[in-house]
Amino acid sequence: MAEKKSAPHSILIVDDEKIVRDSLTKWFKQDGYRVEAAEDATHALKLMAEGPWEVILLDIKMPGISGLELQKRLVELDKAAAIIMITAFASVESAVQALKEGAFDYVTKPIDPDHLSHLVANALKQRTLEEENIKLREHISDVSKTSDIVGESQQLKKVLEMAKNVAQTDTTVMLRGESGTGKELIARAIHANSSRRYFPIIAVNCGAVAESLLESELFGHEKGAFTGAQYRRKGKFELADGGTIFLDEVGTISQKMQIQLLRVIESKQFSRVGGNDVISSDFRVICATNGDLEAAVKQGIFREDLYYRLNVFSIFIPPLRERRYDIPLLAQYFVHKYAAMMHKQVNEISAAALDILVQYHWPGNVRELENVIERAMVLATPSAIQQSDLPFQLAPNVQSAYGESLSAMERAHIESILLKNNWNISRSAEILEIDRVTLYNKISKYGLKKP
Amino acid sequence: MSSILIVPIRPVDHAELASLAGPLEASFHLPAAIEERNYLDPSFALDSYRSQFNSTAIIVKLLERFPHFDGKILGITAVDLFVPVLTYVFGEAQLDGKAAVVSTFRLREEFFGLDADPKLERTRLLKEAIHELGHTFGLIHCRNYDCVMHSSTSVEEVDLKPTDFCEDCRKQFVHAD
Numbered sequence: 054m055a056e057k058k059s060a061p062h063s064i065l066i067v068d069d070e071k072i073v074r075d076s077l078t079k080w081f082k083q084d085g086y087r088v089e090a091a092e093d094a095t096h097a098l099k100l101m102a103e104g105p106w107e108v109i110l111l112d113i114k115m116p117g118i119s120g121l122e123l124q125k126r127l128v129e130l131d132k133a134a135a136i137i138m139i140t141a142f143a144s145v146e147s148a149v150q151a152l153k154e155g156a157f158d159y160v161t162k163p164i165d166p167d168h169l170s171h172l173v174a175n176a177l178k179q180r181t182l183e184e185e186n187i188k189l190r191e192h193i194s195d196v197s198k199t200s201d202i203v204g205e206s207q208q209l210k211k212v213l214e215m216a217k218n219v220a221q222t223d224t225t226v227m228l229r230g231e232s233g234t235g236k237e238l239i240a241r242a243i244h245a246n247s248s249r250r251y252f253p254i255i256a257v258n259c260g261a262v263a264e265s266l267l268e269s270e271l272f273g274h275e276k277g278a279f280t281g282a283q284y285r286r287k288g289k290f291e292l293a294d295g296g297t298i299f300l301d302e303v304g305t306i307s308q309k310m311q312i313q314l315l316r317v318i319e320s321k322q323f324s325r326v327g328g329n330d331v332i333s334s335d336f337r338v339i340c341a342t343n344g345d346l347e348a349a350v351k352q353g354i355f356r357e358d359l360y361y362r363l364n365v366f367s368i369f370i371p372p373l374r375e376r377r378y379d380i381p382l383l384a385q386y387f388v389h390k391y392a393a394m395m396h397k398q399v400n401e402i403s404a405a406a407l408d409i410l411v412q413y414h415w416p417g418n419v420r421e422l423e424n425v426i427e428r429a430m431v432l433a434t435p436s437a438i439q440q441s442d443l444p445f446q447l448a449p450n451v452q453s454a455y456g457e458s459l460s461a462m463e464r465a466h467i468e469s470i471l472l473k474n475n476w477n478i479s480r481s482a483e484i485l486e487i488d489r490v491t492l493y494n495k496i497s498k499y500g501l502k503k504p
Numbered sequence: 505m506s507s508i509l510i511v512p513i514r515p516v517d518h519a520e521l522a523s524l525a526g527p528l529e530a531s532f533h534l535p536a537a538i539e540e541r542n543y544l545d546p547s548f549a550l551d552s553y554r555s556q557f558n559s560t561a562i563i564v565k566l567l568e569r570f571p572h573f574d575g576k577i578l579g580i581t582a583v584d585l586f587v588p589v590l591t592y593v594f595g596e597a598q599l600d601g602k603a604a605v606v607s608t609f610r611l612r613e614e615f616f617g618l619d620a621d622p623k624l625e626r627t628r629l630l631k632e633a634i635h636e637l638g639h640t641f642g643l644i645h646c647r648n649y650d651c652v653m654h655s656s657t658s659v660e661e662v663d664l665k666p667t668d669f670c671e672d673c674r675k676q677f678v679h680a681d
Contacts, residue, residue, distance in 0.1 A: 076560065076587040083599055084655060085644040139589075163554075163591045167657035 062177055065106035066090040067097040067123065068139065069115045073162070077110065084170070094118035094126070101130045108176050109136045113147050113159075121147060124154055133183065135176035139164070190251065202238055203386045204379035208371045212239065215368050220246035225318070227303075227363050228341040230370030233420030236341040237301060239370060243339060244297040252296030255289045259310075260302030267310055269326045272317075278327025288325065290317060293336040303340040303363065304349060308356070315359045338363070373415040373422060380411045383419060387426035388438065395430055401437035409443055416457070464499040467492070476503045506575045508536040508637065511566060512543040513581035513605070520608065520626055521580050527630050527667070532637065534575070544569065546583055559585040559596040559605050566603045576640050578633060579605040594632050594662070597639035604636035611659060628662050638669070638677065646673050 064086045066077045074090040081088045089106075091097035094117055100106075109127060113120035124136055138151040138159035148159040157176045160169060202213065219226055220243045228236040237256060244254040262270050269278070273288030289298060306314065317323045322333050340363050349355035373380065384402055392399055402410070406429075415421055429442040467485065474480045482492045495501075508528055512521055521538060528536040549561040562585070566577050585593050585607040594611065597604035611628040613621045634652050646653035651670035656662045669677060 070588075072560075073589045076589050079596075079599065080587070080590070083597075083639055083644055162589055163586065164589055165591045166593060169590070170655060170657050 061085055061087045062108070063087040063104070063106050064089075064173070065097065065100060065104070065109045065134075067092075067094075067109065067115075067120070068112040069093060070112075073112070073139075080166070081173075094123045097123060098126060098130070101127065104134070105131055106134050107180055108157075108173055109134050110139055111136055111156075112139045112141075113144065113151065114141055121150060121154065124151060124156060128155060133180060135180050137172060137176060202235065202242060203383050204376065205382060206376040206378040208376045209379060212368055212370055213242070215366075216243050217246055219243060219366050219368070221248070223247075223337050225337070225363060225365045226339045227365070227367040228339065228370060229367055230341075230343060231372045231416075231418055232343045233418030234370040234372055235419050236343075236370060237299065239368065240297075240299045240339045240341065244299075244337075247297070247337070249296050249337060253293060254297040254299060255293040256299040256301060257289050258301045260305040264307050264310070267306065268313070271310075272313075272323050272325055273328075273332075274326035275328040278325070282327065285325070288323075290323060290334050290336060291325075291332055294334040295336075297337045297339055300338065300340040302342060302344075304342040304344040304346050304355060308354075311356045311359050315356065315362055318359075318362055373418045377411055380415075380422070381407060383422055384410055384426055387423050388430065391427050391430040397430060397433070398435040399430060399433045399438060403437045403439050405440045406438050406443055409440060414457075460499075463495070464501070467495055467499065468501055471496075471501065471503075507534050508532065508576050508578060509539055509570065509573055510536060511539045511569075511577060511579045513546050513562065513579045513583070514543055515582045516580055517582060517608065520622075520629060523626050524578075524580070524630060524633055528578075528633060528637070531634050531667070531669075542569065544579060544581075546581060551586070554586060556584045556586040556592065557581070558588070559593055559607075560587055562605050563596060563598060563603045566605065573602075576637055577603040578637060579603070580608070580629070580633070581605065582608050584609040594656070595636040597636040599639050599644070600642035601640050604633075604640050606632045606636050611662070616659070624663075627667065628659065631662055631665060631667050634667060634669075638673070641677050643669075643673055643677060646670060648672070 062085075064081050066074055066081075066088065068074050068077070068090070069092055071092070074092065078088045078090050089100050089103065091100050093115060097111075111120050111124060111127070115123075118126075120138060124138070127134065127136065135157040136151075136155070138148060138156050139162055140148055140159060141162050151159055157179065158172055160172065202209075204210075216239050226240075226243060228239055230236055240256070241254060244250060257270060259267060269282070269286065269288065271288050271290055273286050273291055274282050276282060276285045300314075313323075318338055321335060322331050324331055346355055346360055346364070350357050350360050373383075381402075384407065388400060388402060391397070410422070410425070417424070425444060426438070428444060429438045432442040433439065467481075470481045470484055474484070478489055478492060482489045485492065487495075510521060510524055510528075512518065525536045525538060528534075544562070544565060546557045546562055548565065549557040549559075551558060562579060562581075566579050570577055585596065585605065587593055587596060592610060593607075595604060595606035606629065608625065608629055609615065611625055611632065613619060613625065631652055635656075638653050643653050645655040648654060648670040649664060650666060651673055652665055652667055653669060653673050654661070654665045656665060668674075
């Protein structure tokens with residue numbers, strides 16, 4: 054039904070008979086539609102420029118280009134238009150052909166007015182729903198965009214490039230990288246760029262679920278399968294049907310589960326715990342590990358066949374200390390994130406504080422950086438995060454250059470005490486609670502030199 | 505001063521036609537008169553293949569018949585009306601124009617195999633007459649179910665709507681007048 058206030062709905066009438074064009078035009082105008090009429094294909098195609106037309110009433114039988122042929126061309130110009138074919142007599146064959154080509158419906162002349170008004174109302178309704186659906190899908194795509202992945206470094210760009218390329222395929226992906234590097238974010242980015250994006254991505258942290266529960270977590274269970282199984286429950290593989298399953302910390306699963314996992318990945322079929330029915334599920338596997346799977350394979354802890362099954366396409370996500378270029382960007386990103394969440398007028402990081410952040414070796418990677426910024430945001434006063442807002446452990450440390458071993462720590466500590474005491478050996482030895490000879494030995498061992 | 509001229513198109517029930525004048529005057533605040541002598545014979549508009557009368561042709565004829573009348577012309581008939589592309593119409597009007605025509609044919613209970621109900625049928629005729637005249641005043645169909653300008657392609661829908669304009673349509677109608 055036509056609305057008086059919002060923009061009127063639009064209808065294009067294409068019919069070679071003037072009387073049909075005139076009476077339909079009048080009929081729809083009284084209903085409040087914006088109506089135009091064309092007597093042939095040429096005129097109709099010209100009028101498409103004045104569209105969009107929500108509904109097109111199209112006569113199947115016209116001289117020159119037939120209605121069926123015109124229908125194809127109109128659809129090429131505007132896929133969204135709901136096309137209703139008009140046939141002079143019940144020529145079922147051509148009507149069926151029109152429906153196959155995507156027409157919304159067809160009517161036979163003369164048209165029952167009651168039928169016509171309902172038909173047009175339904176066509177408009179369907180068109181509205183389709184448009185809404187497209188909008189919502191676009192919205193979902195926007196939401197699932199990989200906006201949480203921040204960085205400009207070459208290393209990260211390479212990772213994203215690989216993720217984008219592999220996303221289009223259905224290949225199993227293995228994500229390698231230290232804890233906190235953002236393996237799950239990359240997994241979600243792959244899913245969001247794949248054709249499976251309108252289906253779920255189900256994440257399972259294999260390391261976080263007790264061995265005994267992992268089986269029912271992954272495959273589900275039937276009621277009464279074990280004590281406490283009061284209801285039938287769908288497993289993660291079943292929930293991931295059509296979508297992606299993300300197996301985090303896949304290196305931690307037991308030998309028994311490895312066999313089961315291998316079978317499911319190969320056959321895409323499984324049974325719930327305590328059940329006999331074979332369930333099929335169409336899923337893509339993305340797994341992640343921060344451990345050395347190759348070593349585990351050598352030691353016989355991780356099955357070789359499963360390893361090859363999973364390690365089809367592997368993406369290594371570099372640790373944060375190998376892409377320091379991204380630290381200021383990430384830090385700034387988290388500052389904005391938490392400023393918004395905490396409603397705090399803190400939008401910057403002081404140069405000194407940023408220096409510390411860039412130099413730190415970030416064993417916990419991006420996750421650690423985020424936590425550090427969150428903590429600093431709690432303490433910070435407008436308008437910038439200062440050095441003093443950062444956790445104590447982050448105070449300038451030299452050990453980063455030499456690694457994390459005990460001897461590296463010792464070297465760095467001795468060096469810093471010496472510096473603080475202006476290389477006064479006696480005082481430094483006293484503070485370190487070692488004798489002077491030992492201190493001299495360590496200085497020569499580590500090759501420390503007075504600046 | 506404008507007025508409404510009710511023209512019989514034979515065959516038509518004269519008593520029914522006469523019952524329209526008063527309510528139409530009340531609804532449009534215009535004098536309504538029945539054309540007693542110059543009735544119309546619609547046989548020229550008959551489509552013998554369809555056994556129906558072309559309402560568009562009737563409207564053309566009404567305009568020819570009363571070329572100097574400056575009010576609204578409303579033809580009433582008992583014959584079944586159609587416009588070429590549709591199977592039937594209850595009536596037809598010129599949008600923002602001069603002439604309209606309404607048929608009682610499909611407003612009759614007998615048409616649906618039921619017993620005649622003169623009171624109900626008169627109300628239906630009045631609704632359709634006001635509706636078509638509304639079009640001649642430039643009103644289009646109204647979304648509001650509680651308005652005589654609501655589109656109705658079945659008698660059930662005619663019965664649902666009132667004989668009055670909704671507030672919005674009434675306002676437009678006053679401005680158009």
